[in-house]
Amino acid sequence: MMTIKEIYENFNQIGCLTFSTLAENGYVESRIAHFFAFDEDGLYFRTMDVKPFYRELKQTGKVSVCGMYPSSQVSHDENNLPSFVPGYTMRITGDIRELTMDEVAEKAKSNRDFNVAAYDIKKYPRTRIFVLCRAWGERYDFDYAKEKRDHKLERERFAYGGMPYVNPGLAITDACIECGKCAEICSFNAIEKGDPYRINGNRCDECGNCFHDCPVSAIISKG
Ligand code: SF4
Ligand code: SF4
Incomplete structure (x- = not known):
């Protein structure tokens, strides 16, 4: 921090x-x-x-x-x-x-x-x-x-000063079927392979492309 x-x-x-x-x-x-x-x-x-x-x-x-x-x-x-x-x-x-x-x-x-x-x-x-x-x-x-x-x-x-904050980036849930599509389309190199795949919030621009293209809607916006 x-x-x-x-x-x-x-x-x-x-x-x-x-x-x-x-x-x-x-x-x-x-x-x-x-x-x-x-x-x-x-x-x-x-x-x-x-x-x-x-x-x-x-x-x-x-x-x-x-x-x-x-x-x-x-x-x-x-x-x-x-x-x-x-x-x-x-x-x-x-x-x-x-x-x-x-x-x-x-x-x-x-x-x-x-x-x-x-x-x-x-x-x-x-x-x-x-x-x-x-x-x-x-x-x-x-x-x-x-x-x-x-x-x-x-x-x-x-x-x-006691102010809370939300970490950046979207998140991948357990609904992920590890198809790899999100990692392929992410031009920010923000997605790591895994079970489930994982978004590195510090590199994610919150462009929404992975969210839009995931075939099983496993990606959520943290708001
Ligand atoms: S596109 Fe969706 S299902 Fe495929 S790896 Fe990414 S999060 Fe998982
Ligand atoms: S929102 Fe955009 S920058 Fe962030 S992980 Fe998805 S495709 Fe990459």
Whole structure:
């Protein structure tokens, strides 16, 4: 399981991230921001209390964040099919809490990354600090052209602060008759031979092809 430090480092390497909240009108709103620090309590970000972002955070107590490294560019091959530079995406969703100014000052004493928060509060007094304190998420490492390894996808789900999560991938039940069709059609090399056959969730893209083609409906979606 990834630690909060590793989660932070992966997001920090991306830099600018998309932060999404549920607005009062029922729409999901997104904007660009970043995490500026972490500790054992979670990941920290900031905004100003006059922004809609702040109001939505306070109203819902929730946020969802994602980003992509090293490039979000999409190029196209001779058949006009999309092609991506190998890298990873990260996403995280969970519960947030606003810090008091005393808490921020206390953290700034021992955590160098909080200097930026203290500086911002001085410069922009309406700055407010939040911690993403209970969350689950996923690192999705992709190499679709298999330039560096023999499989396209390697992913890892994580959680902290007591948040549960569901492991990725579909599952094969005992109804499997070991025909091997699913392993043949899986372009992600995610299916291992066995009794029954088994899906390696970290490599599975949940494309649904095996689910669609299994002759005895032995594959289930874990939801
Ligand atoms: S296609 Fe269905 S029955 Fe055949 S090996 Fe895969 S899970 Fe088993
Ligand atoms: S859902 Fe797609 S990627 Fe996952 S095991 Fe089935 S065929 Fe492979």
